[in-house]
Structures are given as C-alpha cells and as structure tokens.
Amino acid sequence: MIWELGTLNLGPVKAFNIMRKRYGGFENVGATKDDCKNFRARIHSYIGQYDADMVINRLTDKKQFMVDYSFFHSVDENKRLTDLYKMVFVPFTGIDNHCRNVTLGAGFLASESIESYKWLLQSFLNSFGKQPNVVVTDQDPAMKQAIEAVFDKSRHRLCMWHIMKKLADKVGHQLCNNEDFKRRMCDIVWTDSITPETFERDWKLIMIDFGLTENKWIDDMFGMRSSWIPAFYRHEPMSGLMRTTSRSESENHFFCQVANSQLTLVEFFNHFDGAMDIQRFNHRKNDHISRNTVPDNFSESTLEDDAMKIYTRSIFADQQTELQGTLSECLPMETKIEEPFLKISMKDWKAHGDGLLEVCFKKGEDVIALCTCRRFEQYGLLCKHIYFVFKMFKVKEIPNKYVMRRWTKDVVPNDLNNTFDITVDGDDAHKKAKEVAYEIMQTGEYLIGNLIKDFDHLLIVKDRMREMKEMVDELRITKPIDPKFDRYSRLIGYEKPNTDDPPTVRVPTGIRNKGRGSHKRIKSKKEKIISLKGKRGQTCSHCNIKGHDIRTCKVLKGEATAADKVANKEGRKRRAIQLEKDPNLVDEEEEEVETGDEEEFEESDEAEDSDFECEDE
Incomplete structure (x- = not known):
C-alpha cells in the first residue's frame, strides 16, 4: 500500500497514518513509521544506478507491443540522458x-x-x-x-x-x-x-x-x-x-x-501512468454517459433530437444553448435574394457591438449556410443564427457537412491498446486477450445501461461479479511468494537488468533552468523589515540604558563609571517622560523583576526563529 499511495504523491509517513486509520490503530498496521520510511529506501537501493536503464527498457517494450505508442531518447558522450530527465x-x-x-x-x-x-x-x-x-x-x-x-x-x-x-x-x-x-x-x-x-x-x-x-x-x-x-x-x-x-x-x-521533483525516473513514470489512468477513466466515463444516457429535450425540435444523437453530452449542451438562443436572442431584420443564395440579416441581442449579423443560405439537397460570426469555422459548431435560418426554412436535420467528426460520440474508438497493458506471449494470444477484455467491457456497459432502473437485477449482477472478484483474489493469494527482488520488480512495474555491468544509460546531473525558484518559504514584507532591524536590544528598567537588564545593572550595584552615570541621568529623564504618559509601566516592571519572564520569553522566541531559518536553508 505504501507504493500505491506514493503514486498519489503521498510520502511514507502519510501512507502510514492512512493505514493506521484504515486498519483501526497502530497495532493493526503490522509495521512502524520507520519501517515505512525504510521500505522506500530499499526501493531506491534496488533501483540504484539502473534508474534510467529500467525506464528506457520499459518504454522500449511498450513501443514494441503498442501500435500507436512512440518514444525517443538521446544520450551524451558520457551515456547520460541529455533530453530526458526530471x-x-x-x-x-x-x-x-x-x-x-x-x-x-x-x-x-x-x-x-x-x-x-x-x-x-x-x-x-x-x-x-x-x-x-x-x-x-x-x-x-x-x-x-x-x-x-x-x-x-x-x-x-x-x-x-x-x-x-x-x-x-x-x-x-x-x-x-x-x-x-x-x-x-x-x-x-x-x-x-x-x-x-x-x-x-x-x-x-x-x-x-x-x-x-x-x-x-x-x-x-x-x-x-x-x-x-x-x-x-x-x-x-x-x-x-x-x-x-x-x-x-x-x-x-x-x-x-x-x-x-524529488522522484526517481522509475517513480515518476509510475506516477505518470497513474495520472494517465485517471485521464482515460474520465474519458471512458464521459463516453459512457454520452452513449448510454438521454439528456432532456427542452425545445422538442427535430434539430435538437439530431444533435442529441450525434454529439457527446458536453457538446450537445453547447448546441442546446444555441438552439434555445434562437427563441429569444435572434431577430430577423431583412432578407435579400442573390441567386442562388438568400442573405438574411438579423440582430443578436447578446452579440458584441451592434449585434448585426448576416447568414448566407442556400436550400436544396446540398444545403449551404455561412454566418458572419464565423463560429463554425472557429469552433466546428453551428451558431444560433444558422439554426434560426434552418428553422425558418424547415431544415429538420443537421447537414453532414456541418457535423465535425471530432465532436461526435464515436470519434474515439473504445480500443484497449491504450487502456490495458496485457502481457501475454505471442501476437495471436495478445490479440485474443484484447478481444476478450473488450467483450467483457462491452458486456459490463450493456448490463449497467439496461439494468440501471431495475435495482433487484442490478444487485444480482453485482453479487455475481463480487464472487468472481473474490475468486481472482484467492488465486493471487495462493500463488507462491516471489523472491524479494522479484517482488520489488513486480511492485514498481520495472525490471532491473540481470547483470553486474554498469548501466547503458545513466541519469543526468542536475541542471538549473530558467524559471526555477528557490525552495525556501517566501517571506512577507513585514518579515523582511524585521529581519533587517536585527535582534531587539535590551533596555534596563532601572537606569533606562540599552545593552543590559536590571539584573546586570552596574548603576544598581554601585559599579557605574562616569559615562554610565551620564547615560543614567539621560535615561531617567526619558523614563520620567514615559511614566507620565503611561503610569502602568511601574507595575509591569515590578512583575518582570519578580518572575524574570520577559528575558526567557525573548530567548525562546529567538531560538524558534533560528530553528525555522535553519530548516529553510
């Protein structure tokens, strides 16, 4: 679990705390916090100097087995990666x-x-x-x-x-x-x-x-x-x-x-694969919603029905908004005939500027519609102005020439090449395994889509699938335990070269690039000003001279020099002025003499600031 949580950018300490909560206490984790830290250290030791080699070999294998996968790298004269690192x-x-x-x-x-x-x-x-x-x-x-x-x-x-x-x-x-x-x-x-x-x-x-x-x-x-x-x-x-x-x-x-930025290459690519899994899952979820659910039809027009069948859910929502705009935001102004086209001028109440636009339209088998707002050219989606003209001339379906394939439901095939990394021997077996996996996915989507409103039968399907899952888990548990290094290899998904030779590809040394900032905490303007002033000086409450306190005051002990006496006289004048403004200062000083808390408090503050700055460095 430590490795799996690491792919979510969680360190071993956070992973330990999650397991502690998940399993109900420290005693149920089966390891200590230090064990979790050492586990990651052992993974790093296993990777060692073969970090780049393991990644290059893995990506080269993926390039052989995945048709649409590409990968390039280059090394310098020292066999270090020159254009690939963190x-x-x-x-x-x-x-x-x-x-x-x-x-x-x-x-x-x-x-x-x-x-x-x-x-x-x-x-x-x-x-x-x-x-x-x-x-x-x-x-x-x-x-x-x-x-x-x-x-x-x-x-x-x-x-x-x-x-x-x-x-x-x-x-x-x-x-x-x-x-x-x-x-x-x-x-x-x-x-x-x-x-x-x-x-x-x-x-x-x-x-x-x-x-x-x-x-x-x-x-x-x-x-x-x-x-x-x-x-x-x-x-x-x-x-x-x-x-x-x-x-x-x-x-x-x-x-x-x-x-x-602290990850090894092997760790980063595991995290990257996890991020891609999230992206692919979201895409498959959006595909499923678009193919197996029916959105509301507000206008009940044939154009909206056609858009619902063609476009993905998010794109249909955009086109639905445009169709609704034909009812309240478009006002026809003038129609001109310039054979073989009709030019319809209209005002859009929400358009930029004066809102005046023109649609050039030709009706027939080969429908042509061009708008001066140029929304179709810029986004590949029809605007409300063209939809308004379609409604005006009883065009019931969106012409094929105005359906851009990139926005349709089926433009991305549900191919397993980029979804599953099926490792089986032989091209034929690999192809058959993908076909079976594809059929399982289609069956799952079909069952969910058709039984989503039949709760009882949906529970039956869930129970059957849970039984199959438990059977698979039992098969995994009863398998013989792999040697330690094989377990590491299986865990991280990268195989270490079985040789004592030095790596063929070495990781590069760190390079400082433009735009890279410091890892230190950014200080506010107030903190910067305080640090420039330095440490706050001590002032004696008896003689009012800076540089010592009442416990080390020479004037109080009778050891003052002539210069100290002059400074004491000036200090007493300043003190008298302060006491006239705030008589409560006398009570505060007496309390400080009794407890000595003020100096200890200042020293404590200084020690904390020092530790903080040291950690920053």
Whole structure:
C-alpha cells in the first residue's frame, strides 16, 4: 500500500497514518513509521544506478507491443540522458471530443535551450506525422524559434492572458483601474467578432486618448498583434478553441498533484501512468454517459433530437444553448435574394457591438449556410443564427457537412491498446486477450445501461461479479511468494537488468533552468523589515540604558563609571517622560523583576526563529 499511495504523491509517513486509520490503530498496521520510511529506501537501493536503464527498457517494450505508442531518447558522450530527465517536464495538451483536456504526449528536457526544444518538437512530429494547425505558448524566445524551425506550417499563437497580465506594470496601475480604459481595451482584445481593420483603428484611438503613443511595450505588442489578437485568427480553422495557455496551466496543476521533483525516473513514470489512468477513466466515463444516457429535450425540435444523437453530452449542451438562443436572442431584420443564395440579416441581442449579423443560405439537397460570426469555422459548431435560418426554412436535420467528426460520440474508438497493458506471449494470444477484455467491457456497459432502473437485477449482477472478484483474489493469494527482488520488480512495474555491468544509460546531473525558484518559504514584507532591524536590544528598567537588564545593572550595584552615570541621568529623564504618559509601566516592571519572564520569553522566541531559518536553508 505504501507504493500505491506514493503514486498519489503521498510520502511514507502519510501512507502510514492512512493505514493506521484504515486498519483501526497502530497495532493493526503490522509495521512502524520507520519501517515505512525504510521500505522506500530499499526501493531506491534496488533501483540504484539502473534508474534510467529500467525506464528506457520499459518504454522500449511498450513501443514494441503498442501500435500507436512512440518514444525517443538521446544520450551524451558520457551515456547520460541529455533530453530526458526530471528538470523540465513539457506536456503537449489537446482537447478531446468532450471538450476536456487530453495529454497528447510529454517530454523531459535537461535544458530550455533552442536545440532542446527543437529535438522535442521533432520527436513529437515523428510520432504524429502531422504538424498542428495552431500552437499556443507564452513568450519564451527559445520556444518561439524552435516552433518556427520545426513546425513551419503551424500558426504560433501567444497566450493572451500572459500579455494582458503585464499591462498594469507597463502602463501603470492607476490607468489600468480606469473603467473606461479597461472596457475599451477588453472590447477589442478579447473578442473575435471584429475585423483586423477595426481592431487597428480602435487600438490607435485608445492609445491617443490615454497618452500611450510613446510607450515602447505598447508599440511592441501592437507590432506582434497578428500573433495574439483573436481578430487576426478569424479565418484560422478551429482557432477559437485555444487563446491562452490556461489548459496547459490546468494540466501542470493536474500533474503536480501526483508527482514532484524529488522522484526517481522509475517513480515518476509510475506516477505518470497513474495520472494517465485517471485521464482515460474520465474519458471512458464521459463516453459512457454520452452513449448510454438521454439528456432532456427542452425545445422538442427535430434539430435538437439530431444533435442529441450525434454529439457527446458536453457538446450537445453547447448546441442546446444555441438552439434555445434562437427563441429569444435572434431577430430577423431583412432578407435579400442573390441567386442562388438568400442573405438574411438579423440582430443578436447578446452579440458584441451592434449585434448585426448576416447568414448566407442556400436550400436544396446540398444545403449551404455561412454566418458572419464565423463560429463554425472557429469552433466546428453551428451558431444560433444558422439554426434560426434552418428553422425558418424547415431544415429538420443537421447537414453532414456541418457535423465535425471530432465532436461526435464515436470519434474515439473504445480500443484497449491504450487502456490495458496485457502481457501475454505471442501476437495471436495478445490479440485474443484484447478481444476478450473488450467483450467483457462491452458486456459490463450493456448490463449497467439496461439494468440501471431495475435495482433487484442490478444487485444480482453485482453479487455475481463480487464472487468472481473474490475468486481472482484467492488465486493471487495462493500463488507462491516471489523472491524479494522479484517482488520489488513486480511492485514498481520495472525490471532491473540481470547483470553486474554498469548501466547503458545513466541519469543526468542536475541542471538549473530558467524559471526555477528557490525552495525556501517566501517571506512577507513585514518579515523582511524585521529581519533587517536585527535582534531587539535590551533596555534596563532601572537606569533606562540599552545593552543590559536590571539584573546586570552596574548603576544598581554601585559599579557605574562616569559615562554610565551620564547615560543614567539621560535615561531617567526619558523614563520620567514615559511614566507620565503611561503610569502602568511601574507595575509591569515590578512583575518582570519578580518572575524574570520577559528575558526567557525573548530567548525562546529567538531560538524558534533560528530553528525555522535553519530548516529553510
């Protein structure tokens, strides 16, 4: 259980505490907290210098048995991994047919140089065989040059959020808090409903009105406007799906929950496989919901029924909202005939600007519908304006040309290649095992889908499956116990090379990359100011001279020098002024003399601060 909980980013101590609660006390765990720590140490000892070797061998085996799996690595002259290790984790994030994040691939870089990124992007291209249409990143210059060199046919888009986040620092917080400035900037930056010409005109007017014509950063951002402003991506297919790196940031957070920078390669890949299992499970769950459940039909129109049959649940919800918008948000204004097309002008009450739009429509066997909002071109989904025209001309089903396959229920086959790692001998046996497993999965989905409302029969199925599970558990228990190292190998899923030779691939030495921060706790401004002042000096309550207390006061003992007497005189004057302002100080001093608590309290505080700083270091 320690290893399994470790894949959730829980250390041996937390794993021990979970087992203590789970099994009802310390005595029922069967091990101590130190045993749990030592277990992990023994795992690390077992891996040893073969960390990279074990991972490379495992990934090479997966590449042989999994058709759609790709893996690349490279080493330097010392046989150390040059582009694969824990320093920089680079996931490639896409969007699945449920509009959820999906990890297309991932890489490890030993440095964030142009050559490293080129190697990674070329490996990605070799795996997929096709360049992506649009790549969204931040303003990293090394990444920019690598994308231009490798993905020469892709459109490189900069993250809008990262750029707009810098606006306050570049133009001043006072201007950024101006409501008129914020409204006018957001109206032209965040919308894809305006043309590039409109954006350029309004941008220049804003800069003139607010005195930003001489701002160099503003000029630089305007110069690269075609790389980040949505208005310049209106004609780019599917460009509306990603404008910022927010999906990538979400993926980073997702992986941080199951991994950390202190893991070995073997541990990290086990954690990574666990994260991928979570992602695949969520995808299968969404597939099951889309295929086996029926959502509500609010409008009871044939178009909504057709969308329900075609699209996944989340995409159907989007199309349902668009269909509902045809009832309350669209108003036809004028219809023109320009053979063979009809041009219908309408007003959208929720659209950007004046809300005036135009739909170009041709009825017949080959239905054509184009809207000036360009939602279908940017997202692959029809807009409310086209649905309004379909209803107007009695189009009962969504034409096939306007159904983008990437949003349909069956675009991702329920293939077991990426779901189960079935290790059987021989290609034929491997294929048969997958077919049987696939049939079991289909049968399970069928039973649940058909008996979900028949509770009694559902309980019968559950009991039968529980009996089979117990039978499988008994088979596992009665198997002979493996030798210790075989148990470790089976536990972590990686086999150590059966040789005393040095590893063929060695782990790299640590490299400090840009953007890497300190592991120390970030101190507040107040803490920094206090630390600059240093330790608070002691002041004697008798002579009011700094540097000693009443127990070591020379004036009180009669050992004062002439300088001490002068200082004592000045101190008594200051003390008299303090007592006039607060007479209660006399009682507090008497209590301190009796107990001596003040000095002990200060020393205790100092000791705690010292320990804390030492742990930080």
